[in-house]
Amino acid sequence: MDIIASLGLGFSVALDPINIFYCFIGVLLGTLVGVLPGIGPTATIAMLLPITFSLSPTAALIMLAGIYYGAQYGGSTTAILINLPGESSSAVTAIDGYQMARKGRAGAALATAALGSFFAGTVATLLLAFFAPPLARAALNFGAPEYFALIVLGLLVSIALAHGSLLKALGMIVLGLLLGMVGQDIYTGQPRFTFGVRELYSGLNFVSVAVGVFGVAEILRNLESEKGRDVMVKTVTGLWLSKADFRRIIAPVIRGTALGSLLGVLPGGGHILSSFASYSTEKRISKHPEEFGHGAIEGVAGPESANNAAAQTSFIPLLTLGIPAHPVMALMVGAFILQGITPGPNVINDQPALFWGIIASMWIGNVLLVLLNLPLIGLWVKMLSIPYRALFPAIVLFACIGCFSINQNVYDIYAIGFFGIVGYVLIRFGCEPAPLLLGFVLGPLLEEHLRRAMIISRGDPMIFLERPISATLLGLAVLAVVIAALPKFRKKRNEVFVEED
Amino acid sequence: MAINASTKDLVSGGLFVAAGSYFALEALNYDTGTPFRMGPGFMPLLLGGVLVLLGLAVAATGIGKPDKEEQLAPSWRAIVLILGAVAFFGATIRGLGFVPVVLITAFASAMASRLNAPLFSALLAVGLTVLCTLIFKIGLGIGVPLVGPWLGQ
Secondary structure, three states: HHHHHHHHHHHHHHOOOHHHHHHHHHHHHHHHHHHHHOOOOOHHHHHHHHHHOOOOOHHHHHHHHHHHOOOHHHHHHHHHHHHHOOHHHHHHHHHHHHHHHHHOOHHHHHHHHHHHHHHHHHHHHHHHHHHHHHHHHHOOOOHHHHHHHHHHHHHHHHHHHOOOOHHHHHHHHHHHHOOOOOOEEOOOEEEOOOOHHHOOOOOOOOHHHHHHHHHHHHHHHHOOOOOOOOOOOOOOOOOOHHHHHHHHHHHHHHHHHHHHHHHHHHOHHHHHHHHHHHHHHHHHHHHHHHHOOOOOOOOOHHHHHHHHHHHOOOOHHHHHHOOOOOHHHHHHHHHHOOOOOOOOOOHHHHHHHHHHHHHHHHHHHHEEEEEEEOOOHHHHHHHOOOOHHHHHHHHHHHHHHHHHHHOOOOOHHHHHHHHHHHHHHHHOOOOHHHHHHHHHHHHHHHHHHHHHHHHHHOOOOOOOHOOHHHHHHHHHHHHHHHHHHHHHHHOOOHHHHHHHO | OOOOOOOHHHHHHHHHHHHHHHHHHOOOOOOOOOOOOOOOOOHHHHHHHHHHHHHHHHHHEEEEOOOOOOOOOOOOOOOOOOHHHHHHHHHHHHHOOOHHHHHHHHHHHHHOOOOOOOOOHHHHHHHHHHHHHHHHHOOOOOOOOOOOOHHOO
């Protein structure tokens, strides 16, 4: 079968010692930032993007991908041991995981999270291998109108699934799109919104925007209230599950994997939404719903599987369509472009070794993560004793040095500060930064495809409705917004996210 | 609060209106073109207008719904020190060179935390400078001299 040969190629690439090494570095860093509250994978990947410039494309992307799914593993450790989500998607894990830890079952909770994540990661990697090629083939027939419709769909679905105010999220997307237009116009070369600064002609550096709104703004937010954190569990014992535990987690893990795989493909906070959705599903169908919130092992198994599965399948839109599903994937787009590769349906044919190598490396990365997380748990517990006040100066430094090393452009550094304060103000007034970054990355693409489509149709906007694929995609986009705006759905959506507050 | 409205919604709506108007007004200076051949001003004008409308809508939804929770006060010390550190880094990295700039940037940002004593910040800054020099200068060979031209090198 074709797919076996392809996966064989992928594994031959991923098992190359250099690539294993970078995969290891990636998952190690990912676990680290996942474990440490206050640093997320988005800021980390943004900071490390410049460093990967000197690596081969395959090694760079394998490492960056490893950081992302590694953070999903690491986040659960913090959630279980200190009741703080190390990463936003493990917020629900904290509910029952922490209760298990308080009852002396931290080991079982950690083992559940790791095994569930491993199972989910394996299944989702296979799904990625099966579904990516046909999708990429379909996408090869896409013209400008289809791409325009696809981007609109991606942007609108991402806000329908996120939580918080719909209008504000829309505003943040539009603001992001506008910021993406800073720089020279693609067709006429006319500089736009540059204040006459020549360094801005090539546009705002998106690494600056990302570390500004996700790194610096977060730091300013965290420094509003400073408190130490207590690691309640100093040593973890009993890192294995009893037979009874195994029986209890099988079904939640499978359901979580299915839910996560599905939601991960959708644009927006796939991995966050899926862990919340999995938790409420498990709670609803459980025979003992009263146990939830008091250390139900299902409440750890389901969401942890779901967020890891979603982390894996969220690569599908990126690898096949070149459209990022959420900010981390937007950064991956940046990583591709930095390496001189345009992400999209052509990658699978032009760079099969890269494409399949990344997929195969995800499975290897999952194996490494289990090895890293279970036996070395003591090390991660120690990491938790590093105070935040010693960490954030390192983030500021890495952000500045990293950004500067890309283009040696000091305006990229000023942009970090600018977007740090803008992001901070917007977050304070209730606007989530994720849609802004998505809009920023997709803005130039959106404009290019719109203008090209209008030239094809000689100025007739009906082209988007006359072509079946673009009409369907736009229809779905409208539907997503309408459903999201319905009071009934909004109530449901708030219910899913309610555990966070 | 004297006004019966959500400050969060009013302010974020206001910010959207301000940003949208800037982009739309500035876009008027560029060629708008026709829908057939859109000029550089077409999209920003359109999106700027949309953002203004969204901003008004956001502000309108906040009327009559004051914020429930109290916001924490912003840490002005952190804002000034961290933004200052970043701006300092940009302004002097070419002139002072890698080591002095990293050292000062690290120290200034460490001082942004109320919990960090000057001595701790200084030690942290030295440690981070060694680390960053190893990673970026020796490991990755970043093209910035260790000590820059302003210091007579």
